[in-house]
Amino acid sequence: MPNHWSTSRLAALIQAKQSYLCVGLDNQINDLPPGFPATPQGLMAYSKLVIELTRPYAIAYKFNTAFYEEMGSVGWSILEELVYFAGEEVFRIADAKRGDIGNTAQAYARAFFESMNADAVTVNPYMGRDSIEPFLDYPGKYCIALGITSNPGASDIQKKLMKNGEAVYEYICSLLVEWGSPEQLMLVVGATQSDELARLRKRIPHHFFLVPGVGTQGGNLESVLNFGKNVNEGIIINASRGINFAWKSSELTVEQSIINSAQAYSAHFNPRE
């Protein structure tokens, strides 16, 4: 039986865990805490520890494919095992930002939804409709397309104005929500873009937003909570370095630093506050 996700299942999970937290698993071999060897095995062990310790607080896990691909095929094996290890009780996002012509996009959809069995994959919409559609054809799985990203480069293209007066990102988001329903598609909306987040939520009431960029990147949590939520909760807030690297700025044990940081994010994210 396939693991079927929906906006209502996500909302129920958020309410049950009292948390919007998605934990990003972006560890690197050369940046593991003391006690974990700088090897693929060390990375696997630390990543599994982060997953185990954050389970009470996380509704989702996000796996950034770049940090596995840089280890080659060994890295891809670790990625597969971690997605499996996270399990079907949480929403597992392959943060891959793929985008290509139709027949290639189909192969990417098979890669992430069938071979890897992720529940969602992030996608770059710049190549247009045929680059998105193959990801919409999997009931119970989600295509998460770039809305507006959290990085400085978002100003280079995404925020520039089109002839009709809209910003490029606004125009693309309006296409995306025509192509995919709230049960097929979500949008990536960077936490650092609080004005744009608010504008998008007004125009797009029903789709979930995946919000990266809190913590290290400087996104404002309060704005995300004030402007991002919708009647179905509607937001998944990602923290990566803020949790994986919490040991670097803590006097506590590695384990306790993970727990405390996840708990702190989760408390901030409390939907009943």
Added chain:
Amino acid sequence: MPNHWSTSRLAALIQAKQSYLCVGLDNQINDLPPGFPATPQGLMAYSKLVIELTRPYAIAYKFNTAFYEEMGSVGWSILEELVYFAGEEVFRIADAKRGDIGNTAQAYARAFFESMNADAVTVNPYMGRDSIEPFLDYPGKYCIALGITSNPGASDIQKKLMKNGEAVYEYICSLLVEWGSPEQLMLVVGATQSDELARLRKRIPHHFFLVPGVGTQGGNLESVLNFGKNVNEGIIINASRGINFAWKSSELTVEQSIINSAQAYSAHFNPRE
């Protein structure tokens, strides 16, 4: 000693082989010719056969990551082995279309330029400058950014007009060639976009164009040759399905169908005709 590419080395290779041909290795397990089992081993064997037989005609090989990722970690191993098998005498392009925030883009650059040892990687520029820059920092290797793509979806966003009257793709290309010199950056320009190809070549005289979309996708070879070349040759023309699937529409042996199709593309591409 690293394998160092430059526009002049590429031009010399094009002139020596009398060919602009890049062979795309986009095979799939379930679409191999008779005699090749529908397994990863069968795919590896057929892909190596295509590489061996096309060596006299190909200046470059392009590996579409999607068709390897759909096999999971086994596929990534095959991809690594095929890039190695193609060897340092040809220009090896990882067609990955990656694009992400700065620290993630750095990890992708390490994945393709260091771990996989490809000579070039295709990149999606939609996330802006910090998503491109890490790929420019490898002397002798190339960042190949999307200029205008060959697919129908190119009309959805890339060809739309900006407030300043330029199309989105023109604006992005003008940024890209400011960010990366002809020794760092190339542009993907779809063969199906002949008007846009001609416009881009007028504005961007010195950068190489990687041109996919001839053959199955319907791109016009004559236009590409007439409008794409520059004083340093300046074009790499990719054919994938037209060569890998030539056996499907041929009475010849599989081997001869590969050779004939590569030779035919190469003859068309003859720089001295």
